[in-house]
Every structure is written in structure tokens, then in C-alpha cells.
Amino acid sequence: MIRIDHVSKSFPGVVALDDISFQIDSETVHGLVGENGAGKSTLIKIISGIYTDYEGDIFIDDQRLQINSVHEAQKKGIATIFQELTVVRELTVAENIFLGREPVGFAGALDRAEMERKSQQVLNELNVSFSPRDKVGDLSVANQQIVEISKALVLNTQILIMDEPTSSLTEKEVQNLFSVIHTLKSKGITILYVSHKLEEIFKICDAITVLRDGKHIQTSLKSATTPPDVIRMMVGRSLNMLFPPRTAQKGDLLLSVKDLTRVGEFKDISFEVHAGEIVGFAGLIGSGRTELAKALFGATCPDNGEIKICNQKMKLFCHPREAISQGLVYLSEDRKQEGLILLLSVRENITLPIVKKISKNLFVKRKEEQNIVDSLIEKLKIKVYSRDQVVETLSGGNQQKVVISKLLLTNAKVFIFDEPTRGIDVGAKYEIYKIMNDLTADGKGIVFISSELPEILGISDRIYCMREGSIVKEYTREEANPENVMSVLTGGSSI
Amino acid sequence: MNMPLEQKIQEKRSPLRNFRELPIFLFIVGMLIVFSIVIPGFLSARNFVNISRQIAVVGILSMGMTLAILTAGIDLSVGSILSFAISIGGMGIPDGRTIWVVYPLVLGLGLILGLVNGFLITRVAVPAIIITLGTMNIYRGITMIVTQGRYITPIPSQFLYIGRGLTPFLFLLGTVILFIYITLFTRFGRNIYAIGGSEQSAVYSGVPVQKYKIAVYAISGVLSAFAGLIFVGRSGFIQPQAGIGYEMNAIAAVVIGGTSIAGGAGSILGSFLGSVLMGLILAGLTMLSVDPYWQGLVTGILIILAISMDSFRQLRSDRRTL
Amino acid sequence: MKPGSEQFRSILILILVNVGIILVLSFLSPTFLTYENLLSVLKRMSELGMLAIAETIVFISGGFDLSIGTIMAISGLIAGQMYILGLPFFLCILLALLGGMAAGLMNALFIVKLRLQPFIVTLATMSILRSIVYGVLRGKTLSHFPESYLASGDLTILGLPFLFIVLVIFALLATLFLQRTYVGRQIYAVGGNERSAYLSGISVNRIKYTVYILSGFICACAGLLFSIRIRAVIPDAGLNSPLEVVTAVVIGGTAITGGKGTIAGSLLGVLALFLLTNGFSLLNLNPFWQLVVLGLLLIYVVGREGISKALVGKRLKKKTHQSAAIK
Numbered sequence A: 001m002i003r004i005d006h007v008s009k010s011f012p013g014v015v016a017l018d019d020i021s022f023q024i025d026s027e028t029v030h031g032l033v034g035e036n037g038a039g040k041s042t043l044i045k046i047i048s049g050i051y052t053d054y055e056g057d058i059f060i061d062d063q064r065l066q067i068n069s070v071h072e073a074q075k076k077g078i079a080t081i082f083q084e085l086t087v088v089r090e091l092t093v094a095e096n097i098f099l100g101r102e103p104v105g106f107a108g109a110l111d112r113a114e115m116e117r118k119s120q121q122v123l124n125e126l127n128v129s130f131s132p133r134d135k136v137g138d139l140s141v142a143n144q145q146i147v148e149i150s151k152a153l154v155l156n157t158q159i160l161i162m163d164e165p166t167s168s169l170t171e172k173e174v175q176n177l178f179s180v181i182h183t184l185k186s187k188g189i190t191i192l193y194v195s196h197k198l199e200e201i202f203k204i205c206d207a208i209t210v211l212r213d214g215k216h217i218q219t220s221l222k223s224a225t226t227p228p229d230v231i232r233m234m235v236g237r238s239l240n241m242l243f244p245p246r247t248a249q250k251g252d253l254l255l256s257v258k259d260l261t262r263v264g265e266f267k268d269i270s271f272e273v274h275a276g277e278i279v280g281f282a283g284l285i286g287s288g289r290t291e292l293a294k295a296l297f298g299a300t301c302p303d304n305g306e307i308k309i310c311n312q313k314m315k316l317f318c319h320p321r322e323a324i325s326q327g328l329v330y331l332s333e334d335r336k337q338e339g340l341i342l343l344l345s346v347r348e349n350i351t352l353p354i355v356k357k358i359s360k361n362l363f364v365k366r367k368e369e370q371n372i373v374d375s376l377i378e379k380l381k382i383k384v385y386s387r388d389q390v391v392e393t394l395s396g397g398n399q400q401k402v403v404i405s406k407l408l409l410t411n412a413k414v415f416i417f418d419e420p421t422r423g424i425d426v427g428a429k430y431e432i433y434k435i436m437n438d439l440t441a442d443g444k445g446i447v448f449i450s451s452e453l454p455e456i457l458g459i460s461d462r463i464y465c466m467r468e469g470s471i472v473k474e475y476t477r478e479e480a481n482p483e484n485v486m487s488v489l490t491g492g493s494s495i
Numbered sequence B: 001m002n003m004p005l006e007q008k009i010q011e012k013r014s015p016l017r018n019f020r021e022l023p024i025f026l027f028i029v030g031m032l033i034v035f036s037i038v039i040p041g042f043l044s045a046r047n048f049v050n051i052s053r054q055i056a057v058v059g060i061l062s063m064g065m066t067l068a069i070l071t072a073g074i075d076l077s078v079g080s081i082l083s084f085a086i087s088i089g090g091m092g093i094p095d096g097r098t099i100w101v102v103y104p105l106v107l108g109l110g111l112i113l114g115l116v117n118g119f120l121i122t123r124v125a126v127p128a129i130i131i132t133l134g135t136m137n138i139y140r141g142i143t144m145i146v147t148q149g150r151y152i153t154p155i156p157s158q159f160l161y162i163g164r165g166l167t168p169f170l171f172l173l174g175t176v177i178l179f180i181y182i183t184l185f186t187r188f189g190r191n192i193y194a195i196g197g198s199e200q201s202a203v204y205s206g207v208p209v210q211k212y213k214i215a216v217y218a219i220s221g222v223l224s225a226f227a228g229l230i231f232v233g234r235s236g237f238i239q240p241q242a243g244i245g246y247e248m249n250a251i252a253a254v255v256i257g258g259t260s261i262a263g264g265a266g267s268i269l270g271s272f273l274g275s276v277l278m279g280l281i282l283a284g285l286t287m288l289s290v291d292p293y294w295q296g297l298v299t300g301i302l303i304i305l306a307i308s309m310d311s312f313r314q315l316r317s318d319r320r321t322l
Numbered sequence C: 001m002k003p004g005s006e007q008f009r010s011i012l013i014l015i016l017v018n019v020g021i022i023l024v025l026s027f028l029s030p031t032f033l034t035y036e037n038l039l040s041v042l043k044r045m046s047e048l049g050m051l052a053i054a055e056t057i058v059f060i061s062g063g064f065d066l067s068i069g070t071i072m073a074i075s076g077l078i079a080g081q082m083y084i085l086g087l088p089f090f091l092c093i094l095l096a097l098l099g100g101m102a103a104g105l106m107n108a109l110f111i112v113k114l115r116l117q118p119f120i121v122t123l124a125t126m127s128i129l130r131s132i133v134y135g136v137l138r139g140k141t142l143s144h145f146p147e148s149y150l151a152s153g154d155l156t157i158l159g160l161p162f163l164f165i166v167l168v169i170f171a172l173l174a175t176l177f178l179q180r181t182y183v184g185r186q187i188y189a190v191g192g193n194e195r196s197a198y199l200s201g202i203s204v205n206r207i208k209y210t211v212y213i214l215s216g217f218i219c220a221c222a223g224l225l226f227s228i229r230i231r232a233v234i235p236d237a238g239l240n241s242p243l244e245v246v247t248a249v250v251i252g253g254t255a256i257t258g259g260k261g262t263i264a265g266s267l268l269g270v271l272a273l274f275l276l277t278n279g280f281s282l283l284n285l286n287p288f289w290q291l292v293v294l295g296l297l298l299i300y301v302v303g304r305e306g307i308s309k310a311l312v313g314k315r316l317k318k319k320t321h322q323s324a325a326i327k
């Protein structure tokens, strides 16, 4: 039995967990659900020994958990599959699976045969076809996730924690994983299964805990609750309020892409974006959407294909500067690594793409810069105490607004938004949707990449489905529904 | 993503491609051939013994440096540890202390200084380059203050055996073999690569990263002290200024040997070959009576060549996998 | 720089450190707080201060330059050698400055074109250039310079040494450049997060060229100052500078990981270094105490956050543990 007792944890600018208490019974599969940013992963990282400075206590079988590292957690029988891929690309599958706990024989020498044998055993259970000797860097993202899962399965554990283990798996692989989970449960292992996908949770869990905005909302037996109940608790408001209504009118053709290819990433991609349109790109992780976006934007150089902006043929961009100057901008899925300069202020971040334009003889025009920044802070309702506040200290939603401000300043016509709502709270999500709405009402076009089916379906005017680097299907807003889109994405039956 | 996969695996598996040290090995062979042709007397046992003795000290330092760099760290304090350990550990020599007392003391001092590095790097959470830059200054300063800059000389002959004939080189070879074994075949060694490859992944996978890092710097400390003993054996006296600038030579050997300064890739064998190549070329140039002033030029060009080669390979494969 | 910001605080600490050193030394040594002594300290710190300015800019951009001291040596060498060859002196100076910039360009080419690590590249160029200095000078020194050039070293303006005033002017210009121009802004951005900067449309490569060439230029100027101060060009000029400069710059609050730092902080770091050297020699103390103090200061300054976090973390743990025990 695991008892979480008044656990709180904050990061600069966010309270990730706010006085959480609940209990996980032994030998059950316990579901932990909540929207992106609800605090699930943070809680997991506390139980697994990654975050050691938190308030409150965790008890395992009435013993206070005192660990300082994942290493110590594993010694206590806690194994975790983290949401982030933690594989080392240079090592083989077997070396990854046994990383940090390699079996050793004479004179401390590694027992490679044993490693490979046991790895093969786990891979067989999961019913996958790659070999323990393959280099992990050569595997697809889905297979890397399977390696990730295998890492936890070879451990001799009492408690197994899985944080969104299925995000890039196909239906079949998910089924295999679930049967493994069933077996483990029958062996007496306690499983904490984290997901924001309700179907999965209701399929395999015995009890469900809902988190929202860092707070514990409810823990109940599966039998005592229903999916609509859980959704209501997850989002904290009724469903029809989730997305602002689309009002923008479809206008002229803004962007047309023909047969764009980058070898090894995506192939023969053709699509169009009109003024006033939000065009959704649905796909599993690893389906090539981000790679496509980056190549369009010139962050990587596409191999061939054709891009037209406002019916003008462009030479394929090979530096973001070129794309920006032609009115195409990109919001990365990873705002910390690819959007913000965390050490710099809100002001300096917002004006970064145009800092040269607002300079005279090398010198930045300070008054003008301040005015621009202030008006954006007001327009997007960015919560800061000063325009000179360091962006590192802002909450996720406000950080995202800073990145969006940067893009707005470039006077772009086409915006590529890659997972713009990842890791931000529900209220801020709604605001981002509204910003997207306003942009399209202004005659801009938006390419909207998201792994959250509900938001793709909720706000896109058209949806392209990508799988393995190709667009496999296009839906209008009316045609699309969760079932048909999902089955296309996972390569299921109907196309 | 599927199409090139098969191809790529095959490329990676081809054994010659995996032998990263091949170019430098060939280079050494080439140098040997050239020197034996143009320098009369180069191919003599005495000459090789001579060269081997010169290689040993930096070679041993480069072993510890390799470990540190593999974890994406660095140890700038090796030269200072060397002189600290021998100068302070050797202070009893004029009073008649024997190697049985002095050697453990010297190695122990190396261990302690290395541990201090390790603790600071892991606890204070500051890049290793800064911490070891700081301790490099501190250790050097303490050495000079305690010894007042005085040499210890003469040294009893028992301290000189370790520096005679082939002994230094044999010790170097022994160290190399030991660390090849450690890096390739033990858990500690393999996990060092994982730490350098992606520290977060290593932490999340339950590798005791802190412990291993402390161990790496402790090992580097002990090896520095050990190199110091050989240094004393070779030179016949103890000078507190010993080892100044050796960290750069060790780093050069490691880098020439193909270890990536970003961590996660490289090998002990490479660093060994790197030290051999550097030693060989310097010896050859000296015998060609090229001014010693120009040695730095050669070292510098070797470094650029070595890392450029690696970078070309990287740039090519980047394009393919990205 | 806003009051209350982290940079402001680290500069404040440094001012306090320097004031502290000055107070202690003026108590301990009667000669310390004399005009002549302070004059000599300021004069002596000029070339290292220049190198610190160069290294600060490089660090802010996320780079590393070990070749600063060597570029300093080579610029003096070029000026001196060309003068001996009979070139007009202003041309010699021009060539020296161009030489420094060429060295910076070489660093940048390797770093940008081959995507090599700055630390290693500049380690190599340091070794190569130093070897050229040695090879040309062969242990000798050059001291054939126009007298008016050398005399500028004795010049004082408003009671301050000319060399120090040059340093101050460079520091002001560099600060203005970093804080007020868009290039300066882009340098911080590239150092703070190269990827984000690139995706914001900044020409990261162009910034790197700018930074290393600028660094070469400033180091070349430092070389000229040095030749004025010691009235000669010596083979070992700037041999230990990288270590001293990196120490001073990091003590001054500039992040080795880029995106953060100030010229003022670095110069305060250099000042502390020279005050300590001066003080220890006035007090007849072993000059190597300076190394120990600097090393400790370095680790303390960069590590204070980590140190206090480690301590606070421990305390926090203990507290929750106690509360658990009470329950």
C-alpha cells in the first residue's frame, strides 16, 4: 500500500502539486489521470526519487519513504517508466534495459549473455521483433518506448509506475502491454498507471485518482465512477466551454505545400492552408509532424518539394530567418529548449526576432521596445510584475504567451503551432485557443499540430492525419470523430 | 524512417567502422616508418626506452582525464594534484622515510584531493571545469606555500627504480589494460558512457550518477599521484612546480585519441595511442633537431586534425539520421 | 541591470569583496593605501582587464577562448617585428590588430564550419600560436619601439594611468555594446539558448564570427598595452592569462554556460585578483596564498547557490522528517 500524505511541490512560477493525499492499495492497478500539466509526472518523480525537495510524506506499507535517487527507489522495489524517453541512443537495447543494474560475474565483468537472454525474454513477452543487440538510436520512437517499458519490467519490483507509457504505441502494442500488466498484477505487483487517455484507464485500472491543476480531486474505485464523471473532474468545467466557437471565414489560399520530402523523416507531403483556417495535424509521436514543421520553417533543410506562400513560389527555406521574412513562423513543441531564452527577460525574449528592426545604428530603441512589449503583455494578458521579469520564473501558460508574442511581432501570415498547449493549465489553454481564433479572424492561417485528439477535433477546421511520415487521410471538421481519426493514426482498419 | 534502417545497422556493425582508433593507429605506424627512414638510430632499443619513459607520465594522467571527459566533465587539477602529492607526500624523504611509507602517503593524498574534486562537483552542482580550475589553483597554492618552493633532493635510489628503463612504460601499459577492462567490461565503466551520453537518462535509469562521478575524480586523483611517483623516479628530485601545464597535455592526448569532449564517446585505448603519438612526434622532432619551440605547433595541428576528422564523420552521419 | 536582479547582487558582492580587501590591506600595510601603490595596481591590471573583457563577451555567447593570452603575445610580436622590418609604426599597430582579428577568425572558422568545441579549438590554436611566438623570438625579447609609444605608459590623465584609462574606455564601450545594441542582445540570446536563438531567426554563425573576431581584436589591443607597460615583447606574455582571466570572469558572475554576465563584474574580479597579489607581496606573504584565496573565491562564488541549496535541502528534509515522527 502506498499512502501519499499532504505532498506539495513547486517550481519557479508554478505550484505543481498542492497538498495531495490519497492511497494506492496493494496488488491493484491504480489509474492516475489529469490533463497535461495537472501534476501527474511531478508526483511520479517524487515517488521515484527524482525530486527530493518536496513537502509532505509518502508511506509504503506504513514505512516512510526516504530516498534520494532513482537508484535507491529501485532498491526499495519501485520501478518507473518515465514519460520522457530515458534511453541512451549509443547503447544497445540490452545495455539500455539493464542500464545501472547490469548483471556481473567474475571480476566485476558484465554478463552480456545473461543481459541479452533476459532482455529477449521481456521483448518476447511484449511481442516485439527487434533484437537486444540493436542500437537503440536506430529504433523508431515507438520501439524506444518499448525499450523504456522493458527497463522497468526486468526489475524485481513490488511497485511499478508507468507515466504515459503508450503515447507513441500502436493499438496492438498497447494490447500487448496490457496483457503484461495483467500478468504482473496477478503476481502481486502494485501498478500506478498514469495517463490522460480515459479509455486506457477504464480498461485496466481498479481505482482511479484524478488530479487537476496540482490538486487532488477524487480517488474512487472504477466501479464507482464513469468516464463522463472523470472528464468533468479532469477539466473542471463542462465540455462545451472547452473550446471557443470558431467564427473565422475561410479566405484566400495562404500556404500550399506540394510533395515536400526530407529523406528519413517524411515523404511527399502536400497540403494547403487558407486564410482564416486552423488546419490540424493529428498523429502519434514519431509520425513526422514536428519534423515536417521544422523543415517547412527552414530549421532543417527539406530535400525536395515545393512551397508557395500567397501563390508565390518560394525557394525551400534553409534557415528560420528566411521563413520568418516570408511570413511563416513556428512555435516549437518545446518552449524551453526551442522557444525561450530562459535567462533573459520577458522584454528581451519578446523582441528577439525583431530586435534588429527596432534598432537604429546598432542601438535598440528602448522606448519603442518598451511600448511594443507593454502592448503585447496587455493584449495577451501575460501575468508579469514587470516587463523585465526573467521568463524562467513565469508559469507555463505565461511562458507560452511570451513565445506567441514573439511570433505575433513578426507580422507573419502563416503560423505553425506545434503542441501549443503542452504543459499549461486548463485556463491558459482556453486563452491560447482564443488567441488562435483571433489570429484566424484576422485573416491568418494556422497549422496546428497536437497529440491531444480532443483539441485537434475541437478547434481545427480541417484535419490531416499523419502516419510514418506521410499524410494518410484528410478530414473536414464534420467528418472527423475520435474513432475514425484514431484508427487511421494507428494504422487500424478503416482508411 | 524504415527504409534506411537496415542499411544503417549494417554500416554500424562493420568492425572496421567501429574501430575508432584505426586512423590514429595508422598514423602512428606511418610516423614510425617515416622516422626510422629519415632518422638514423631511431630504430634502437635505447631510443624506444627513452621515448616510452617520456610518454608514461602524461599517458597515465590521460587515463583519469579520459574517464572525466567520458562523463562530460574534465579534470584541470591533475597537474596540481601530481605536484601536491609528491611534494607534500615526499616531505619525509630527507628524514629517511622509505617508499613503504611515502608511496601510500602520496597515493592517499592523490585520492583525497580527487575525492574533494568529486564531492564539490556533485554537491555544489557547478560544472567540473570550474571546480577543478578552482582546486587546481588551491592545490598548487598550498603546495607552494607548504614547501616554500623548495626542491627535495637528493632522493634515495629506492625512489628511482620506478622511473628506470622500461618500468614507467610497463606501469603505463598496466594502467591502460586495467582501464580498458574497466571501461569496456564493468558496470561502472559502461555506466560512465551512459552518464556522458545523457546524464538525465542515467539518473532516471537508476545509475548512481553522483557516486560514479565521485569515483571518477577520485581515480583521476590517484592516477595523478601515481604519475607523480614516476615523474620523481625519472627526474631524480621533487620539485613543487612539477606538473604545471600537464593538464593541457593530458587533454590533448585524450582528444587526439578520439574521445569527444562532449562526453559519452571515446576510449582508453584512444587516449593511450594519443599519448604515444604525441610522445613519438616530439621525440622525432627533437632527434631531427627541430627547435623545441615548434612542438606546440605540432600538438595543436594534431588536435585540430583529430577533432576535425571526428566532426566530419559526425556531420555526414547527422545528415543521414536527422 | 535592475536592482535586486541576480547580476546586480553578484556585482554588489564583488564590490564588497574588493572594499573588504582594501580595508584589510590598508590596516595591515602602511604602504598599501598610497597613491603610488594604487597607481601601480591599476596600471598592472590593464592588459589582463582587457583580456577579461574579451573573455566575458565570449563566455556570454556560450563560447570559450583559451587563446586570449597567446593572441595578446602574438599581437605584440607582430608590432615589434614589423617595426624592426622598418614599417611605419602606425602600420605595425594596424597589422598587430589585424593579426589578432585573424586569429579570432581562425577560431571562429573551426567552431562554426566544423562545429568543433570552442574549448578544444582554442586549446589547439593557443598551442599553435604560442609555438610561433616561441619559434620567432627564440627566447629573446624585443624592445625596439618608438619612444613616444613607450612613453604613453608613464602618462597619467587626471591622476589615472593612461593604460588604465584605455581599459576603462574599452569597458564602457563593451558594456554599451552588450547592453544597448541589438548585436549585444543577440550575443546574450545565442549564449542563453542557441537553439531558441536560431529558431528566432538569428544568424547564430554570424554572431559567433563577430564574437571571436572581436575577442581577437581586444586581445591584440591588450598585447599592445602590455608591450607599452613592460617596454618589450616577451615570449611568455600571457602564458598564464587564460586561467587567471577565466577565474576572474567567473568570479565576476559571468556564466561559463553562456547568456549571463557583465563587463563590470569581470573587471571587479580582475581588480580583486590584483589587489590580492599586491597585498600579499606588500605583506611579504607567500604570493601563492593568492592562488588559494582565488580558488576558494571561485568555488564559493559559482557554488554559493548550490551550496546553500544543499544546506537548505538538508534542513527541509530534517523538518519534514521530524513532523512525520511527531505524527
Ligand SMILES: Nc1ncnc2c1ncn2[C@@H]1O[C@H](COP(=O)(O)OP(=O)(O)O)[C@@H](O)[C@H]1O
Binding pocket: A011, A012, A014, A015, A016, A034, A035, A036, A037, A038, A039, A040, A041, A042, A043, A396, A423, A424, A425
Ligand atoms: N522541471 C520543471 N520546472 C518547472 N516547471 C515544471 C517542471 N516540471 C513540471 N513543471 C510544471 O509543473 C506542472 C505539472 O507538470 P507535470 O507534473 O509534468 O504534469 P502532467 O504530468 O500531469 O502533465 C506544469 O505546470 C509544469 O509546467
Ligand SMILES: [Mg+2]
Binding pocket: A037, A040, A041, A042, A083, A163, A164
Ligand atoms: Mg506528464
